[in-house]
Amino acid sequence: MIKRALPVTVMTLLLLAAWYVGAAWLNWPQAAETLTRAGKPAEFADVLAQAYAMKRPILPTPDQVVAELWNSLTGYAPTSPRNLLFHTWVTAEAALTGLAMGLALGILLAAGIVYTRTLEASLLPWVIASQTIPILAIAPMIVVILGNIGLTGLLPKAVICMYLCFFPITVGMVKGLRSADPLWLDLMRTYSASGMRAFWSLRLPASMPFLFASLKVSVAISVVGAIVGELPTGGQAGLGARLLSGSYYGQTVQIWAALIMASLLSVALIAVVRGLELVLLGRAGVR
Amino acid sequence: MSTLSADPYRTSLRTVADWGLVAIAVLTLAALALPVGALGGAPVGWFGGMMGGTLAPLFLIGVVLAVVAGRSAPKRVWGAWVELGGVALAWLLPLHLLNEGVDLSAGWGLWLFLVAATLLLWRVMGVLAGVPGWTRSVVVPGLFGLGLLVGWEVLVRGFQVPAILLPPPSRIASALAAHAPVLWDDFRQTVLTSVLRGYVMGCGAGFLVAILADRLPFLARGLLPLGNLASAIPVVGIAPIMVMWFGFDWQSKAAVIVVMTFFPMMINTLAGLGNSERIQLDLMRSYGAGYGRTLVKLRLPNALPFLFNGLKINSTLALIGAIVAEFFGTPVVGMGFRISTEVARMNLDIVWATIAVAALTGSGLYGGLALLERATTAWHPSMRRR
Numbered sequence: 001m002i003k004r005a006l007p008v009t010v011m012t013l014l015l016l017a018a019w020y021v022g023a024a025w026l027n028w029p030q031a032a033e034t035l036t037r038a039g040k041p042a043e044f045a046d047v048l049a050q051a052y053a054m055k056r057p058i059l060p061t062p063d064q065v066v067a068e069l070w071n072s073l074t075g076y077a078p079t080s081p082r083n084l085l086f087h088t089w090v091t092a093e094a095a096l097t098g099l100a101m102g103l104a105l106g107i108l109l110a111a112g113i114v115y116t117r118t119l120e121a122s123l124l125p126w127v128i129a130s131q132t133i134p135i136l137a138i139a140p141m142i143v144v145i146l147g148n149i150g151l152t153g154l155l156p157k158a159v160i161c162m163y164l165c166f167f168p169i170t171v172g173m174v175k176g177l178r179s180a181d182p183l184w185l186d187l188m189r190t191y192s193a194s195g196m197r198a199f200w201s202l203r204l205p206a207s208m209p210f211l212f213a214s215l216k217v218s219v220a221i222s223v224v225g226a227i228v229g230e231l232p233t234g235g236q237a238g239l240g241a242r243l244l245s246g247s248y249y250g251q252t253v254q255i256w257a258a259l260i261m262a263s264l265l266s267v268a269l270i271a272v273v274r275g276l277e278l279v280l281l282g283r284a285g286v287r
Numbered sequence: 288m289s290t291l292s293a294d295p296y297r298t299s300l301r302t303v304a305d306w307g308l309v310a311i312a313v314l315t316l317a318a319l320a321l322p323v324g325a326l327g328g329a330p331v332g333w334f335g336g337m338m339g340g341t342l343a344p345l346f347l348i349g350v351v352l353a354v355v356a357g358r359s360a361p362k363r364v365w366g367a368w369v370e371l372g373g374v375a376l377a378w379l380l381p382l383h384l385l386n387e388g389v390d391l392s393a394g395w396g397l398w399l400f401l402v403a404a405t406l407l408l409w410r411v412m413g414v415l416a417g418v419p420g421w422t423r424s425v426v427v428p429g430l431f432g433l434g435l436l437v438g439w440e441v442l443v444r445g446f447q448v449p450a451i452l453l454p455p456p457s458r459i460a461s462a463l464a465a466h467a468p469v470l471w472d473d474f475r476q477t478v479l480t481s482v483l484r485g486y487v488m489g490c491g492a493g494f495l496v497a498i499l500a501d502r503l504p505f506l507a508r509g510l511l512p513l514g515n516l517a518s519a520i521p522v523v524g525i526a527p528i529m530v531m532w533f534g535f536d537w538q539s540k541a542a543v544i545v546v547m548t549f550f551p552m553m554i555n556t557l558a559g560l561g562n563s564e565r566i567q568l569d570l571m572r573s574y575g576a577g578y579g580r581t582l583v584k585l586r587l588p589n590a591l592p593f594l595f596n597g598l599k600i601n602s603t604l605a606l607i608g609a610i611v612a613e614f615f616g617t618p619v620v621g622m623g624f625r626i627s628t629e630v631a632r633m634n635l636d637i638v639w640a641t642i643a644v645a646a647l648t649g650s651g652l653y654g655g656l657a658l659l660e661r662a663t664t665a666w667h668p669s670m671r672r673r
Contacts, residue, residue: 004508007505007506007508007509008508008509008512008513010505010509011506011509011510011513012513015513026532058531058532059532117413117416117417118409118412118413118416118427120416121412121415121416121423121424121427121428122412122416122427122428122430122431123428123431124428125424125428126428126431126432129650131603132602132603132646132649132650132652132653132654133642133645133646133649133650134603134606134607134610134645134646134649136523136607136610136611137606137607137610137611137622137623137626137645138610138626138642138645140614140626140627140630141626141630141635141638141642144630145452145453145635148451148452149452220518220519220520220521223521224521224523227521227523227524228523228611231611231614239524240524243524243527244527244615246527247527247530247531247615247616250531252528252531255527255528256528258524259520259521259524259525259528262520262521262524263516263519263520263521266519266520266521267516267519267520270519
């Protein structure tokens, strides 16, 4: 434990130190200018204090970001748009809806690919090619197009998340559905089990470890999809909207707070998936 | 397909009659009874009256001939190629009718016929998917993609979907040609300037740090968990910060790309460097090879599949990073800039053309890396045919 924790702690501390040094270095000219304008002496310690306490720093210090997070989380009701939890929930809602849609699409495609040779030969290459297209980059357009047909709010973002999510799930499930032991498949045949029965009772349970591995990847990119999907909606709600409005008004502390919140969201969702995996696979006796 | 693969000891209707073909024939006959569309408000039938003068009957005869010839071909695969000609002819018919000015949304006859043609295409692909090698790996997916494109074109034009929702591929292609100079400038700014520089810097840094971390296990143990964390967090969110720090030009895009590509490359390189087997390392030691020589002659070549995996993942990430960063601020050129401004001006065909360029670039980068991988790691066990 110590052997593993020590390097990580040292790295994290180094990173924090670098952050503080970087903040001082980047904010220095601005801080010095503020002080000279105010007619105060620009001693080293004064400038340093000023650099760490600016309202719109180029690089805020970690404590500024944490303070901003704390103020936002505790200072307002969770339903108020000034509370980051509200924005996090908006983003999480879209990401999870998209994840559910991607899950359904991915499993459906995987089942089709596993059971029909024609689909395997014709569709699988396109599933892979679909991911070389920078969909995230065209996400805003999808939002606008769907907005033209009258679909606004949650759904366009969810569609983007779905597109990002289905790929790892399809690929993982194709592997997983094929991972059932041939001996067991033969056993199902001797029971004269139908194809459907073999799917539900053997292939699907056998694919669960693969599904969870894919889900962990999918959850993370789903959050990214939701955030990027919020960029073009013009800063109404969501972590992406916070990023955008922060960038418009030069509120760097707000940007960093939103970024940290997004990371926490994604890490928390992955932890939930991992917990589900432990419980479900544990009950199924996989581990 | 069913006639060939069926169990010879089992006699059933399945082996006697080809139900798929029957379904296609029934659909086609039903289609013939319905109008194909309207010309100037008046319904047009298949055999089109005197004034319509469409060539629909010719197409129909061609398709039927192709199917009959395909069925009687001595080999099932040859027959499939002939039937493919019939499918092509069937899908050309709506394009011909559209050029004649027929309103296809007025009648259901043609659409039923196209459903039949799609079923036929499915059967052809089923046969071709059984041919190993080039046909299976290139022709079948190619047919699928082409079918999607033609289906998109015909559906959008046939039902007159407003171009603001979805322009047909032909319009996207003409926008591509009409705005080629603008798109080329965007491509040069985004891909040749920002992406390439950021990609080289990010992947290079990831690679070098991984080599360093391989020498200093302490560094590796500290960096790997951070790398795993970085793969979970939405790194692309740093785009606005980088635009603030490095300005609107390529430097900010390259910075985003460096941060996005660093950790995937580092993790993959580290995994690859750990991929050499004990026995191989022992052999190198018995040759008296030092660290450097072992690295260059054994461990890096063995790591190549992992390196290429990282490079391939990063090629898409780099493109995404550059385009998203351009949403936050850019000089008035670049693919992300083009997409965001032309969406606002509702010039959706230029946007789609830009997306086509982005898609082609992404697939091109990925495909190029895959080819390079095949050329450089042909000897590696992971490339052996299963």
